[in-house]
Amino acid sequence: MSETVLLHPAIDGGIAAGSESFAGGTLACLCTEKPVKVRIDGQVVHNHACGCTKCWKPSGAIFAIVAVAPTANVHVVENGDKLAIVDPDALILRHACKVCGAHMHGPVERDHAFKGLTFVHTELSPDKGWQAPQFAAFVSSVIEGGVPPRSMDGIRARIREVGLEPYDCLSPTLMDALATFTAKKAGTLRE
Template sequence: MSVRLLHPSIQNGIRAGDSEHAGGMLTCKCSDRPVKVNVSGGIAHNHACGCTKCWKPEGAAFSVVAVAPSENVSVAENGDKLAVVDPSALIQRHACSACGTHMFGPVEREHAFQGLSFIHPELLDGNWPEPGFAAFVSSVIEGGVDPSEMEGIRTKLKDLGLEPYDCLSPALMDYLATWAAKKSGVLRQ
């Protein structure tokens, strides 16, 4: 059974990445004056994401996204081309206004992910860490995938070593729940 394009960097297998990757330069898809964003330091929680908010390469059902501390993310070149996609969203996705590529998305308001920026590692130079799971898998239906394709998509993700979740990974869900419990006083800070 043929499965639609998941994402170009994972479709035909996941190459082992560098878990010690020390950051690098994100570059948008423009050939003229590309936006460049420096990520100084490593990234975490790299995963395939099926949500309808994340930027995806043409024809892909999933994005590949990770996080870095916002303090480690800075615009290096052509920041005048950046615009926030949806100012009301939790993740303030800054995209190139010319090519549409999402460059980084900081979480600035009170949330467990506050202080992190979401990035698309395939835009980094170098050998970035490989994805470790797939999140919001059923959301690809909202993006136009026929529900009849879901069994094949989940099977392909598992074959690639990416456990498919319809939310985030258990470790990230535990992190969110711990943050909420501390905030409400159920757990001590």
């Protein structure tokens, strides 16, 4: 009998359904003293498992769970002085706790299809009702994080088993949004 591939604690035991009426909640970093807290007004969208090497993952997880919210809906409400930007040159300005390392919010501020959105990790919230993960992105990138290539068939099978579709980029909807943004900037899109 083969061992179950563990992807992330928030999806390994089954994906919890979100709530259409969810009004938002608060994320807290992993610190036991003076945790950073970030409030998100309203529901998130495009929640997904991400295999990229930039997203924060809890200890032992192969994938991150990350979603987006409008930047105007994301508010640091406690201990923001503990936050620092991980990579100021990156598209997503990931603000991480300097003590525990958890990524609390990552706004996109430069000219891009995702400008005005902030990436967040809803797993850092005790609140129930967040949108469930919808797909898995950048699946092949877990190899760059140290996963042996021979494990990929099992990982993709497990992703499908938990009810997600694995992509080696983003979901088709998000890829269409990126291509639309690029075509509009280039003047090649005629709607």
